[in-house]
Amino acid sequence: MVRAQVSMVMVLDKCIGCHTCSITCKHVWTNREGMEYAWWNNVETRPGVGYPFKWEDQERYGGGWVLENGKLRLKLEKENHYKPPSIEEYYHPFTYDYETLFTEELKDEQPTANPVSLLTRERIDVKWGPNWDDDLAGGDVYAKMDPNWRSVEKEIYLNYKGVFMFWLPRICNHCINPPCLVSCPRKAVYKREEDGIVLIDQVRCRGYRFCVTACPYKKVYYNWKTGKSEKCIFCYPRFETGQAPVCTESCVGRIRYVGVVLYDEERVEEAAKAPLEKLVQAQRDIILDPWDPGVARKARESGVPENFIKAARESPVYYMFKKWEIALPIHPEFRTLPMVVYVPPLNPVVTTLDRRGLYSADYRDVLPIIDELRIPIRYLANMFAAGNEEEVRKALKKLIAIREYFRMVNVEGKSKLEASRILEENGLSREDADLMYKWLAIGKERWIIPTSKKELRISIARRG
């Protein structure tokens, strides 16, 4: 059976850490009592620990799948780990006592608005927050605790010269193999047949929070006011009418790309069980080529509407994740087949001072030292490829190649034909380069969204 899945690419080099995505999401969806602490979209500074505190550490949180004797098991069940994160692990939600600014008597010092708990309304000392270590990467407290340092000599990167940082925006990944869904004994969590958006039925949910624990990305939040769990809904009311999710629409850095991919449902389990080093490839393998007539026919037979097939052919996600292999899933080792994928950061864009004293990014100089880029490959591999460094190298090389191609054409005045050698070496064509340029550099047509089942709409007589 062929399924359509809505998905997102985030190009990390472009994120400026402005948090506009989080704020717009908050205002649209979670600006309510019971959800004060919940950020369906959050942006983390890396290296760092993220939100909730060290969410990637599954020994602490019990999320995701584990492979045991060839079978997939929920980690929470295998290890009897049913505890969800505490509010302090998320953060104690607070506001400020702005009233004092108006009511304070005249004094020599300026009046101060002190932090006040949104839960108890009492004054609190704020000691931790959803992006507490914002912009402090390399700081000697939180950066050290980042779980992605495995096999990296982190000390090098924590001293002043070696420091690197990037932002990591996160939403629910609307996983193809979602443990949140499987963990719910009430079957309240479901994945929509038409587009794969993962939702929680608010009538069925009884607030047991198994999904909160089971999601290794900690993207299900318990609403303590309603007693039910909630999560990112991929702005489905917007999506159904052809609009991008709010986080994407409002993204200042234009880092987010939304599209549909088609995948082979029968091979999902096999992909989720792949050996660690093959997980990225296995996930790519189940994504089908929407131009293949056989795939399109099977998709139609499976009930995928025509406009979804068309959208899949123009999908930036298909190109970046499957065709060009520049995007990678976040923590594939959780075996969830997450469908928000990331183009890893080159940060900083690689430039060297050439002999003529000009800044350039000479491809030939850079490629041999790809392992010496500012962000250690191993760190990125731990985050985006279950430790498989080759997947990261492959993606970064292509990103460098595309830059070099355009530099050769636009700066050095070489012909496209001549410059295309660099593309070919990396398995890219000139058409690919133009598309990449349109999407990654100009940021045009960042989302290709099919409206929901157009053909099923009732036609109503027009006025006049």
Next chain:
Amino acid sequence: MVDRAPPALVIIVSVFVVAGLATLLDTPLVTAQTPELVVRYVNGSLPLDPRADFWEGLDKMEATLGSQSIVYPLTPQSTATLRITAAYNLSHIAFYVEWEDPSMDVEVPGGTDVFADAVAIQLPVSEGSLPYICMGTVSDPVYIVYWKAPETVEALVAGSGYGLSPEEREALGLSKTPKSPIEKLPESEQDWVASAIYEGGMWRLVMVRETGSTHPLETGIRPGGELSIVLARWEGSQYERGGLKKISGWLGLKVEEPPVAPEAVTETVTETVTVEEVVERVPYSVVFVAGLALIVAAATIYVMLRRRPSSA
């Protein structure tokens, strides 16, 4: 010689053998359910206050509960205890439950990892039946009163949902399609009143409801009748919720006859049939031994019969 099915005699003899064996093992297969607690009749009011002396004065049944081990989510086995008693008067029935608990767990604002202590009593909808212990079946549903610290109390029904048509469900005040195998009864049936206190490392809880049944999925209480109940307990500090719970087996309660038949009560009680003889759930080991005995006996007798010259 042509193989034949064992004659009727073989089966009869085998049944005797099994019955004998079961008696030896002191595990009767079919038995009148012996009530373990008597629900006392009270001529007067039932105190809602768990501290009232009244509750001190009643005999209590101590029930040992074990971890639910039938469906996901499962946990390693452990046990817990509840002490329960009950009383009724002309109009109401009250359950009193007490248990030791080192921590008082109630939901709090922002309590993302906080789970409340809770207790539930499950009864068959029809008196005399013993439904599937794990929340009933379509043909034999269960009625559940669920209390969650400090003061939530709900009347629920389980098992019935999927056996009813949308029209039947609507007529019963349920949503057209079932959203879950366990459902809240309509508001009109949410007639439990509960009062609980936590003191000195112990919860004491009283839950009161009218004796009569006003809904086909509500269990009625009949003077002189018998009640079967299953107790469940969730320990908040151990993150117990949903299927992470401890449950008892079926426990028998006898509703004491009032000294003089109170007319007011008989008017409100739903007609139910008393079944004196009920089949109890027999431990698997007994079923296994009995089954084995049946096979051995059948085989022995069959071989004996076959050794005799055939009259055919």
